[in-house]
Amino acid sequence: MVPNVVTKERPASAAALDIDLAKRLLHDMMLIRRFEEKAAEAYALGKIGGFLHLSIGEEAVAAGATSALRADDYAISTYREHGHCLAKGSDPRRAMAELFGRRDGFCKGKGGSMHLFDKSHNFLGGHAIVGAHLPLAAGAAFAIKYQGGDQVVVCYFGDGAVAEGEFHESLNLSALWQLPVIYVCENNRYAMGTALERALAETEIWKFGRSYNMPCEPVDGMDVLAVREVVGRAVERARKDKSPTLIEARTYRFRGHSMRDPAGAVYRTKDEVEREKLRDPIVLFRDRVLREGTLAEADVRTIEKDVNDLIDEAVAFADASAEPPVEWLLTDIFKGD
Amino acid sequence: MTYREALNQALREEMHRDPRVLVIGEEVGLYEGAYKVTQGLLKEFGPTRIVDTPIAESGFTGVGIGAAMLGLRPVVEMMTFNFALLALDQIVNSAAKMHYMSGGQYNVPIVIRGPGGPAHQLAAQHSQSMESYFYHVPGLKVVRPSTPADAKGLLKSSIRDDNPVIFIESETLYAVKGEVPDDEDFLIPLGQAVVRRPGTDVTVIAYMGMMYRALEAAEELAKEGVSVEIVDPRTLRPMDTATIVGSVRKTHRAVVVEAGAGFAGMGSEIAAFITEQAFDDLDAPVERVTGASAPMPYAKNLERAKTPSKDKILDAIRKVCYARGS
Helix, strand or coil: CCCCCCCCCCCCCCCCCCHHHHHHHHHHHHHHHHHHHHHHHHHHCCCCCCCCCCCCCCHHHHHHHHCCCCCCCEEEECCCCHHHHHHCCCCHHHHHHHHCCCCCCCCCCCCCCCCCCEHHHCEEEECCCCCCHHHHHHHHHHHHHHCCCCCCEEEEEEHHHHHCHHHHHHHHHHHHCCCCEEEEEEECCEECCEEHHHHCCCCCHHHHHHHCCCCEEEEECCCHHHHHHHHHHHHHHHHHHCCCEEEEEECCCCCCCCCCCCCCCCCCCHHHHHHHHCCCHHHHHHHHHHHCCCCCHHHHHHHHHHHHHHHHHHHHHHHHCCCCCHHHHHCCCCCCC | CEHHHHHHHHHHHHHHHCCCEEEEECCCCCCCCCCCCCCCHHHHHCCCCEEECCCCHHHHHHHHHHHHHCCCEEEEECCCHHHHHHHHHHHHHHHHHHHHHCCCCCCCCCEEEEECCCCCCCCCCCCCCCHHHHCCCCCCEEECCCCHHHHHHHHHHHHHCCCCEEEEECCCCCCCECCCCCCCCCCCCCCCCEEEECCCCEEEECCCHHHHHHHHHHHHHHHCCCCEEEEECCEEECCCHHHHHHHHHHHCCEEEEEEEECCCCHHHHHHHHHHHHHHHHCCCCCEEEEECCCCCCCCHHHHHHHCCCHHHHHHHHHHHHCCCCC
């Protein structure tokens, strides 16, 4: 009854690492980290308002998964989506301007941190109703199949979405109709402040794939190469066979749920957070490429400088961008009006 | 042609015209629609374009919205619009806001259609006038077509629209017959009201079953020498306020009829903009005839009492006509 279900606990990612790939993965993860550190600073200065959800600690999922995609593939995400958007190749300047609520942001300042969209990179948006974008991902995959294309859709969501009905409706429809969508659950173990065990009767999230006859597997979400490999397999299935996949990437958010939960310490212990920080995906990967000799210290320093320059530029760009004109309040409500 | 056949013809024509148009919903294919609106379409267009779904309103509505973001033009059928409450989040938070929230990058050309409003003893959960849940939301267009010709012309316009359109039909109208142009380019623009019956003494604004009831009342009042003008808004959002206000400026009196419960209903909004725009033209306060503020009961007599009757419409018209004007 359950065909093609992959249940490997830990994929091997031992193949010799391509230098360019190593540079790209390190660059992307560091770019996301730096972007969000600077966003947190800007938030403290009052330049960013509302809710700001950081993915610091979870960068390997965005970078690893995106590296398995083609540029014309699609991605869709939650309100914790800065990393997924940047990994897709989106301009950090326009992303930062959006967070600042400025006219040069991707969404003209109308979306904000939780709603980054970048059509030029097939980034279908950040969606802030938990679980609601899973059917949208299935719909995008439906359209690809309908139009005879071979792109795939990657859909990121948190462990909190698993308790929502739309998670189950989406998995069922995607498997029933064989849609080219890859559901990547970023299991950071807390839905806001609710631990996995307090929310789910089955905490091995990847196993829900079995219920829907869908290939599924867990992966170490702190290992960027492991993520890349698992997603890569799923992409191949989606492209060739239009098969959906459920992946559970086990990760951890080092910061609170949002900037209004700075310590994130009520529902988890400081010890736990410090212990998890030892699995920092950027440090792990940097140490590995240095240890294996794929990259030299100088390469890492160059990447670090490039990233810092890019983000400084992004902040300067966002600062310089004007507020959206008040007339824009009433534009874009309908297309063509 | 019946109202049902007019809808079917609109779907068929638009599917022939544009390969991006498809139908998604419960029982739309093999079963040919719970109310047979999609009769024959599976045979003609195949299962890729006439997509049967499991009972998962939020899921398949979201699929429609996601597909629309990539350029398809899905028509999502709600077996009854009451079930759209299960998809309300997708409609309100995804479809209606996508274009705005993305700064104009992604639009959602989707039609969500199906029957709503009072029918025949369908009781509390299958009889709600659902339009009020949707016309409040910026980013949605809301259509309520009263005649077979409107059903065809407005559905075709809705499918060609680049934005989400909520298109609510009625179980009580599917068998209504009327003249329907056989023209493939017969379109009725959204946001255009129509004068169903010209008159000079009072304007009655009504749509769907209530429009037919108002017509009966108007015929009866004609015998008393009262000339009633009936305006059918057809599209509730965007609302053609100009036609309605223009009629009221002529007649100086207005009655709004709606099947739904009155509190913050369509009548409230129409009465408000008439008062704002034509206060000095009014010879009497705007009168509302609405459904009772109660869930729909099952028993026949109670169901009748819940819904505006011809007599209540007559009373309201007489009240505004015999009011002393300034």
